[in-house]
Amino acid sequence: MKRWTMAMGVGAICALAGLYALAQEKPAGQDKPAQPPAKPEAKPEAKPESGKVESKLPLCPVMGETVDFTVKTMTDDGPVYFCCAECIEKFQKDPARYADKVTAQRARLRKRERIQVCCPVSGEAVDRKQVEQVDGQEVFFCCAKCPAQYKENPARFKAKLEGCYTYQVRCPVSGKKIDPAAYTDLPTGQRIYFCCKDCPAKFLKEPDKYAEKLTEQGVNVDVDKLKKP
Ligand SMILES: [Zn+2]
Numbered sequence: 001m002k003r004w005t006m007a008m009g010v011g012a013i014c015a016l017a018g019l020y021a022l023a024q025e026k027p028a029g030q031d032k033p034a035q036p037p038a039k040p041e042a043k044p045e046a047k048p049e050s051g052k053v054e055s056k057l058p059l060c061p062v063m064g065e066t067v068d069f070t071v072k073t074m075t076d077d078g079p080v081y082f083c084c085a086e087c088i089e090k091f092q093k094d095p096a097r098y099a100d101k102v103t104a105q106r107a108r109l110r111k112r113e114r115i116q117v118c119c120p121v122s123g124e125a126v127d128r129k130q131v132e133q134v135d136g137q138e139v140f141f142c143c144a145k146c147p148a149q150y151k152e153n154p155a156r157f158k159a160k161l162e163g164c165y166t167y168q169v170r171c172p173v174s175g176k177k178i179d180p181a182a183y184t185d186l187p188t189g190q191r192i193y194f195c196c197k198d199c200p201a202k203f204l205k206e207p208d209k210y211a212e213k214l215t216e217q218g219v220n221v222d223v224d225k226l227k228k229p
């Protein structure tokens, strides 16, 4: 009787071992690429460009999502960017509540490339020839009259100047640096910058083709809204 039990026990162990082996074999054979969990870095390495840009995008102080640079509001010390319009409303009800998040957003903004597109005095598009060094900073203006007014009291225009930069610095069509004078205002109310005056038409003709180049830069365009006649 004892022997019989032993044999049963051994048999059971063998059966269990067999099952175990099967269970082990199945996932190993099926998801071989997922097998080495020691290398989670392998994926980001595969596409470093888009990954890098995305991880550096600032975050919405309300939701914590990446911002859309065309969704912003002005404050006394410069613009704040959000992920959507609803977040602007929430922010405006209680700006103090989001102060730390705004500070964090600005820390990320400082690491990004930006291009001054409007005059801090008038708000008009800059003329690249109207440039002055003020307190060690290169500032562009719309005309020859504005620099004098600016230099009288640069602090007065500090927040305005901060709001005069675009972080969409690459033309979605060519990939070249944008020209502040080459832009188009979409029906969505978003201003998109290009490298030259020929590119807006190319973009509007095939927005699907170029929209991703804007998303990478923190500008989300609803392509369907552009297709409507
Ligand atoms: Zn939002």
Ligand SMILES: [Zn+2]
Residues within 6 Å of the ligand: 119, 121, 122, 141, 142, 143, 144, 145, 146
């Ligand atoms: Zn001017």
Ligand SMILES: [Zn+2]
Residues within 6 Å of the ligand: 171, 173, 174, 194, 195, 196, 197, 198, 199
């Ligand atoms: Zn162009």
